[in-house]
Amino acid sequence: MSQYCIATYRTYDDKADFDKKALSIAVGLTVGSWTELPEAQKAEMEKHLGKVLSVEVHEGGPGERYADIRIAYPDINFSRDIPALLVTAFGKLSMDGRIKLIDLDVSESFASAFPGPKFGLPGVRELLGVQERPLLMSIFKSVVGHDLANLQEQFYKQALGGVDLIKDDEILFENPLTPLEKRVETCMEAARKAQEETGQKLLYAVNLTGPTSQLAQNARKAIAAGANALLFNVLAYGFDVLHELSSDPDIHVPIAAHPAMAGAMYPSPHYGISASLLLGKLMRLAGADLVLFPSPYGSVVMPKEENLAVQAALLQPLHGLRTSFPVPSAGIHPGLVPLILKDFGTDVVVNAGGGIHGHPMGTAAGGQAFRQAIEAALAGKSLQEAAEAPGHEALKAAIGAWGVREA
Numbered sequence: 001m002s003q004y005c006i007a008t009y010r011t012y013d014d015k016a017d018f019d020k021k022a023l024s025i026a027v028g029l030t031v032g033s034w035t036e037l038p039e040a041q042k043a044e045m046e047k048h049l050g051k052v053l054s055v056e057v058h059e060g061g062p063g064e065r066y067a068d069i070r071i072a073y074p075d076i077n078f079s080r081d082i083p084a085l086l087v088t089a090f091g092k093l094s095m096d097g098r099i100k101l102i103d104l105d106v107s108e109s110f111a112s113a114f115p116g117p118k119f120g121l122p123g124v125r126e127l128l129g130v131q132e133r134p135l136l137m138s139i140f141k142s143v144v145g146h147d148l149a150n151l152q153e154q155f156y157k158q159a160l161g162g163v164d165l166i167k168d169d170e171i172l173f174e175n176p177l178t179p180l181e182k183r184v185e186t187c188m189e190a191a192r193k194a195q196e197e198t199g200q201k202l203l204y205a206v207n208l209t210g211p212t213s214q215l216a217q218n219a220r221k222a223i224a225a226g227a228n229a230l231l232f233n234v235l236a237y238g239f240d241v242l243h244e245l246s247s248d249p250d251i252h253v254p255i256a257a258h259p260a261m262a263g264a265m266y267p268s269p270h271y272g273i274s275a276s277l278l279l280g281k282l283m284r285l286a287g288a289d290l291v292l293f294p295s296p297y298g299s300v301v302m303p304k305e306e307n308l309a310v311q312a313a314l315l316q317p318l319h320g321l322r323t324s325f326p327v328p329s330a331g332i333h334p335g336l337v338p339l340i341l342k343d344f345g346t347d348v349v350v351n352a353g354g355g356i357h358g359h360p361m362g363t364a365a366g367g368q369a370f371r372q373a374i375e376a377a378l379a380g381k382s383l384q385e386a387a388e389a390p391g392h393e394a395l396k397a398a399i400g401a402w403g404v405r406e407a
């Protein structure tokens with residue numbers, strides 16, 4: 001099926017004839033009607049007609065009967081952009097009963113319009129000069145209503161803790177206290193000062209915000225001011241906006257995709273778009289170098305199998321695109337590190353806000369505790385054992401505050 005994009009749906013209905021339903025989707029979302037067409041027109045329309053590839057019915061009790069349906073949509077019907085694909089495969093259909101879009105397998109020809117992540121997982125590692133271990137990212141907290149001096153101090157403390165990346169909070173928008181370019185200059189100055197002490201490189205993902213028409217210009221301004229990464233609320237703007245930014249040659253820094261709004265789309269078993277497609281495959285196709293998503297362990301929880309499906313979509317071969325860094329997030333503290341490494345391996349970014357700033361010995365100790373936890377987990381030591389070693393007071397205090405979740 002080289003010239004088709006294939007959609008997989010799961011649809012629930014206690015009584016429906018699912019074969020009939022699949023056919024009506026395949027025809028309805030492509031040529032509109034088929035059986036009524038005169039033969040001559042059928043021959044002409046054949047290349048535009050959607051094809052039902054499979055219908056797997058799972059019988060179950062009331063409310064549990066569903067079918068997995070695969071339909072191939074001819075590439076000829078839509079332009080090579082994500083909005084056109086999504087509207088074709090799940091536009092009106094998304095509002096038509098209990099149906100969820102599980103996956104999209106795009107054709108080689110469709111994928112060829114997407115360069116994907118400019119840096120991706122290997123590029124981010126190379127920029128930081130860290131190849132072996134999981135990376136550590138810290139999230140600015142308490143940013144709204146704070147001025148530049150305050151942000152600089154917060155940044156410096158985070159950087160001193162040994163984090164590899166610092167990201168803005170996603171709710172920090174353009175504002176008179178910490179405007180974009182000044183914020184970048186101020187934070188990058190703190191990054192340089194910290195690097196003199198730690199010797200460690202650091203990426204600062206500044207939040208790219210504003211009207212869509214000004215985003216590329218804002219990104220260029222941020223980069224000219226010294227930004228070496230961007231944070232982007234992809235779902236509030238749309239995948240195509242990320243694609244435009246990531247394929248812009250002037251925007252030559254990694255882009256971290258924030259999942260804000262994703263909860264409106266993936267959690268229901270009956271409606272929306274699966275997490276692996278929404279936060280995995282489409283983010284990567286659109287060019288995200290790092291993708292944040294709720295972890296199975298913290299404060300905002302996504303079930304583990306969905307998490308692993310997101311991870312797979314970011315890391316498995318996909319039309320030759322670079323892989324994107326998985327960043328399971330929200331409510332992460334050092335006591336979760338062994339679990340994160342067990343489930344995700346070493347190609348993961350451990351990301352925390354409250355788990356760093358809320359450390360009993362302060363923000364810098366928060367970062368140190370995470371680095372010590374990562375080091376211990378990689379060495380196969382328990383955190384409790386590692387915490388007793390000299391110089392590991394930060395880890396000990398973190399365990400005292402949050403405990404350790406058994407791997």
Ligand code: 1AE
Pocket residue numbers: 139169170259292293294299300329330331332351352353354355
């Ligand atoms: C899933 C996104 C997580 C996020 O952006 C964020 O700010 C987490 O903060 P903490 O680690 O839960 O404090």
